[in-house]
Amino acid sequence: MDPLTALVERFAPAFERTTTGARVADAHAARGAMPALAELAALGQGTTKGAAQFLIRAAAQDLGIVPASIHDLYLARGRGEVAPTFTVPAINLRALPFLAARAVFRVMHEIEAGPVIFEIARSEIGYTDQRPAEYAAQVLAAAVVEEHTGPVFIQGDHFQLSAKRYRQDPEAEVQAVKDLIAEALRAGFFNIDIDASTLVDLSQPTVAEQQRVNYTRTAELTVYVRGLEPAGVTVSTGGEIGEVGGHNSTEEELRAFMDGYNATLAALAPNTPGLSKISIQTGTSHGGVVLPDGTLAQVKVDFDTLRRLSRVAREEYGLAGAVQHGASTLPEEAFGKFVEYEACEVHLATNFMNILYRHMPADLKAEIYAYLDEHHQHERKPGWTDEQFYYKTRKRALGPFKAAIWGLPAEVKARVYADWEEQFRRLFRLLGLPHTRGLVEAHIRPVVVAPRLTDYIGAAAAAEDTSDLAD
DSSP states (O other): OOHHHHHHHHTTTSEEEOSSSEEESOHHHHHHHHHHHHHHHHHOOHHHHHHHHHHHHHHHHHTTEEEEOOHHHHHHHHTTSSOSOOOEEEEEOOSSHHHHHHHHHHHHHHHTOOOOEEEEEHHHHHHTTOOHHHHHHHHHHHHHHTTOOEEEEEEEEEEEOOHHHHHHOHHHHHHHHHHHHHHHHHHTOOEEEEEOGGGOOTTSSSHHHHHHHHHHHHHHHHHHHHHHSOTTOOOEEEEESSOTTSSOOOHHHHHHHHHHHHHHHHHHSTTOOOOSEEEEOSSOOTTOOBOTTSOBOOOOOOHHHHHHHHHHHHHHHOOOOEEEOSOTTSOGGGHHHHHHTTOSEEEEOHHHHHHHHHHSOHHHHHHHHHHHHHHOGGGOOTTOOHHHHHHHHGGGGTTTTHHHHHTSOHHHHHHHHHHHHHHHHHHHHHTTOTTOHHHHHHHOOOOOOOOOHHHHHSOOOOOOOOTTSOO
């Protein structure tokens, strides 16, 4: 018996096998099957894992839950048809994504929020041991359980080129990102953030020359995305002009990148849709700056730069605006400022992981820290305390301990869930999301793209070293 038929029979009467895949036969039973299917999609073995991921996506689409691109909403904002009165949260769910996504959808329904992005970075795919199809399956399974309908925005965050590997073999590193893009598109990631900012060369005499490799490779990868995107879908693509954690971005850099990018894109593929947003650096760092006692340093965000570059991006280039990275560990009062200073999107990750570790049983945490001591001492910087070392490296344990984290006691998961839900509720309100569902309904026309079973139960993508990449 093939693995999909086996799952359909196992979860009868929820699903029916069809000639091309499967469909929902009983919506109530299908929702009840989702927690077990999500676990199989994360921890299953062999072809069963891929079949579970496929079945979740097929069932979600049968129930009106459609992976979609946010491109049209963002360009409407760039044209001035949608006011910059909200900031879209792009949420990286590194651990227990099914549980976390359920909390997100529940809060979205409560406040009638529309534009929320679920994302995972190239680096996170590596250290959390979640390929794109697995991550998308967790989000879509959560949407089914919470009875969500309509578009779901799933994004490849920081599909980044490694500067070290690029120096060694430029075309091989570009091909690695292309392979990841193709894999993500097959899984329903219709939003891709291309990040060649690692290739900015500050030794060059002019800003345009400093950004040249960045904008050239970003344009090439945009053309690659356009060649693979499904019919009727315009994937939302983003670019980045400066590495998060580096010097703050400038208008000159934004213009140099965008002018070079637009000219290169026009030469490579005339009339091809370009970027919908641009990521900049305003003073934050991924994960925050941890002090010797394990607490986080206060970070001063250059909000004036954020507003100024957002306006340049909108008014001169028709983009939605500027994207803020590395924000989840900032004080909550900062989040209202992202709206005030017109950021189109803000990326949030680390604090959700911190909440999980805060509730983690002491014995599992001790086991994880022992693992970090044994396997990640090379990441320890001179002078770091244990608190700094564990804080900065504990994300590396999420993949090796994925099964243990899935197996946490129900009462622990309940406490984690409650804190996640409450934080999403606070952040979404601060970001101006209440009653924005109508904006999505007005501007997004999701296209149903039928998944192919062969994309889910074929050869698995090889793991890669992503330790030098950003989150």
